[in-house]
Amino acid sequence: MSEVAIKVEGIGKKYRIGKMKSGELRETFGNLLRSFKPGNSNQQPPTDSEFWALKDISFEVKKGEAVGIIGRNGAGKSTLLKVLSRITKPTTGRFEINGRVSSLLEVGTGFHPELTGRENIYLNGTILGMKRREIKLKFDEIVAFSGVEEFIDTPVKHYSSGMKVRLAFSVAAHLEPEILIIDEVLAVGDAEFQKKCLGKMEDVTGQGRTVLFVSHNMGAVERLCNYGIFLNIGEIIDKGTIGGTIQKYLTSFEKFGNNIGQRTDRNGNGEMLINKIVLKNELEQVIDQVHSGQSFSIELGYIKNVKENRDRTICSLSLKTNLGLPIFLIHNRMTNEPFNNLEESGSIKCFINKLPLTASTYYLSYSLIHDGKYLDSLENAIKLHVISGKFYNSTEIPPHSHSISLLNASWNNF
Helix, strand or coil: CCCEEEEEEEEEEEEEECCCCCCCHHHHHHHHHHHCCCCCCCCCCCCCEEEEEEEEEEEEEECCCEEEEECCCCCCHHHHHHHHCCCCCCCEEEEEECCCEEEECCCCCCCCCCCEHHHHHHHHHHHCCCCHHHHHHHHHHHHHHHCCHHHCCCEHHHCCHHHHHHHHHHHHHHCCCCEEEECHHHHHCCHHHHHHHHHHHHHHHHCCCEEEEECCCHHHHHHHCCEEEEEECCEEEEEEEHHHHHHHHHHHHHHHCCCHHHCCCCECCCCEEEEEEEEECCCCCEECCEECCCCEEEEEEEEECCCCCCCCCEEEEEEECCCCCEEEEEECCCCCCCCCCCCCEEEEEEEECCCCECCEEEEEEEEEEECCEEEEEEEEEEEEEEECCCCCCCCCCCCCCCCCECCCCCCCCC
């Protein structure tokens, strides 16, 4: 009996922009959007051009391995999972899968909207080749895990996206697949459910089953997976131990430095773009690192590619550790500071008072949003290097291994 669960040899996936075959509209349109660089508002799709979402992908996954597939937006991660789930056919190459596969690639994957949650559980189990008796044995456990007991006999079309993903994951994980394929869709659920999902996936791998996991949350990937594959623009850049692969992925952002304009892994319609990010101290001097307890500003240079007013634009900043653990999220709507009279180009500034972080390297991401639409968004836009500084009245602060944040507190005795 083979110890290899998945064997991929020279897989390539080509989309033809300008010609769409029946049934490929959604895939082709999605890849068409990702192939444009934001800001080129007058750019027209070339006639009958080719776009390779995957190029010569080869790897093996042993039974019982948990493999994290990481990379920037547009790297080909989701396309690879769709190929392995037999949702789309590869253009070149071949692959073998030894075992029953359960996939969760989008919210409500495999659900029929007119059927109830109960009926969809039995439908999914039947698709996996299970007998009704087997599904019935797992039914109560699936429903309890999903937390949708009250709505189990309601048509799925009336479920919220969170309810759909909870039930979809519960079905995918509990119907005893030998290979579980999970995309970033888990980000839809709340924090408590994500924790349950990771725990369940650990149980699955502990039972000797195989997991393929795509996520931008490096902490979750490192916790769950023992092997990593780093994709970039459809090609494998690195593969091996999960720690080494994550480090290679994070290091890949450094080559861009602060030239944000070179980054092609951004999301948004390009109507407004961030083209520069600088850090400045209280004297308005440019700095490349920040001390714990220091007050400083993050200045984002922008350009507008449309003439229409964008005064209600929301600028959001988020900071994470190198493993993707969220530190903070702040935007100007929270502080009730709207932007007015945005020129064709200029800067947006966020002032941070007394940085409450211990010494380490963090990753700053941003988003520009207008009327609910993303204009520009970039994960891990720059590194934020924090070094030890004076936060308390003494010079002593805890090491990063003991604490990430610093608490503005005081003591007394009586």
